[in-house]
Structures are given as structure tokens and as C-alpha cells.
Amino acid sequence: EAGVVQSPRYKIIEKKQPVAFWCNPISGHNTLYWYRQNLGQGPELLIRYENEEAVDDSQLPKDRFSAERLKGVDSTLKIQPAELGDSAVYLCASSLDRYNEQFFGPGTRLTVL
Amino acid sequence: SQQGEEDPQALSIQEGENATMNCSYKTSINNLQWYRQNSGRGLVHLILIRSNEREKHSGRLRVTLDTSKKSSSLLITASRAADTASYFCATDPLINTGGFKTIFGAGTRLFVKA
Numbered sequence: 001e002a003g004v005v006q007s008p009r010y011k012i013i014e015k016k017q018p019v020a021f022w023c024n025p026i027s028g029h030n031t032l033y034w035y036r037q038n039l040g041q042g043p044e045l046l047i048r049y050e051n052e053e054a055v056d057d058s059q060l061p062k063d064r065f066s067a068e069r070l071k072g073v074d075s076t077l078k079i080q081p082a083e084l085g086d087s088a089v090y091l092c093a094s095s096l097d098r099y100n101e102q103f104f105g106p107g108t109r110l111t112v113l
Numbered sequence: 114s115q116q117g118e119e120d121p122q123a124l125s126i127q128e129g130e131n132a133t134m135n136c137s138y139k140t141s142i143n144n145l146q147w148y149r150q151n152s153g154r155g156l157v158h159l160i161l162i163r164s165n166e167r168e169k170h171s172g173r174l175r176v177t178l179d180t181s182k183k184s185s186s187l188l189i190t191a192s193r194a195a196d197t198a199s200y201f202c203a204t205d206p207l208i209n210t211g212g213f214k215t216i217f218g219a220g221t222r223l224f225v226k227a
Contacts, residue, residue: 004155033215042201042217043156056214091155098205101146102215104155 002026004105006092012111018080021108025073025094032069033102034077035091043091049075050098079110087112119202119221127226132189134221136202137182143205145178147187150199150220159187159200194227 005024013019025032030051035043046065048056051072060067064083069075079086089109093102120135136145144163148156160176162169162185168177175188189196199220206216 035217040219042203042219044217045215048214058214093156099143101158101161102203103158104148106155 004092004094004103006090006105006108008108009106010109010111012113013082014113015084016081018078019082019110020076020078021090021092021110023075023077023092023105025075025092026103029094029096029103030072031095031098031102032075033093033095034067034075035093037089037091037107039088046077048098082110082112084112086110119200119218121221122219123222123224125224125226126192128192128194130192132192132196132223132225134187134200134202134223136185136187136204136218138185138202138204138206139183140206142180143207145176145185145205146203146215147174147176147185148201148203148217150201152198156201189223192223192225194225197223197225199223 007022011019032049034046036046037043046060047067049069052069065079067077089107091104091107093104095102118137126132142164144161146161147159149159150156160169160171162176162178173190178185199222201217201220203215203217
């Protein structure tokens, strides 16, 4: 069974540029999560989807971050414009539902210059 | 603020020894999960323990949960060099709206010397 797929794996951009990350969750998983992980820290939840509905987005900086999960499957996370402080690893995870374990993708390492 | 806090922050042991990591949290939870992350890799789920459970085993891993003390421990027995990684606890706290938000601690960095 394929795991959570993320792309790209690495992205280097200049500040003020836009960037987008893509995630394909495990088939049949209704819940999808986006996390940000800074070096030496644990992941920080940005947003959680239950099917196509966004719930729990209190940590998402809504002035520059946006996310969508069309048809309740794939998801994209966008930053526009990127700032230096956005450099981090962006992790996508999925689970059968909110009560079960989460399976993580390999992450996208973003560097903002 | 982070819900889970792991202790110790770093741990160095010899291969074959046992490693114990602790996690403390602040509010009532639905469940607690332990994850492993190798350097530069994604997180791998190890064990999920629900609030009504006290102990779970998986291979060389043993997790305990004490809801009265709001703490959990992860024991790795007979450690191997391949166990070298960061270990995170993640909690699903009950919040006022009845929902939850998974919160990770900063992790324990385990180094197992061959």
C-alpha cells in the first residue's frame, strides 16, 4: 500500500515569492493534516481536514497561508508571499479518522532566501 | 504552548541497554501517540494508547499512560544502533469546543552507541 506522498521534496525560493506544496493521502483516509516542523522542534499543526472540510486551522497564518482539499482527497498548501521565517519542513499526514494513528509523508523542506 | 513535553531532551546509551523516555501533558486527552523520526525523514507512528488504557506493547516497545499524573513513558528494550532517532509524543487534548488538536512535544533525541 502506498504511503502519504508529498511533492516537491525540496524547494528553495526567494522571499516574497509564492510556493505550493501538494499531498496525496493514503487511500481511504478521511482526515488529512498539514504540519510545520522547525529544526529541533516537534511538528506544529497548521490545519486539519475532515474529508473536504477544513477544521482546526487556528494555527494557520491566514494572511499568507491557504489550503484546500478538493474532493476530499489530495490537498495543497500555499504560501503567498513567503517570508524568511517560513523556512521549515512542511509535513502532510493522514489517518482513517480523527481517532486513529496518523501516517506521515516525507515532508517538503522549504528554504526561503 | 506545547501540550506534550518530553524528558529527557537527549539520551545517549550503549547498544543492548534499555531507553526510557517520558512525556508530560497538561489537559485531559483522547489519546496519546508516540512517533519516531530519523534524521531528515518523516515521522513513523509507533504506538497509540487511548485514555482508558494503561499499558501497551509492540515488539521491544512498551508504553504506559498515567492519566492521573498526566504522563506517559516509552520504554525501548535491548536498544540497537538503528533505534537512534528523535522520539515524539503527541496528544489529542479535549478542548472546550469538544474537538481536538494534535499537539507534539519537542522530542527526545536518542543516540544508541554500537
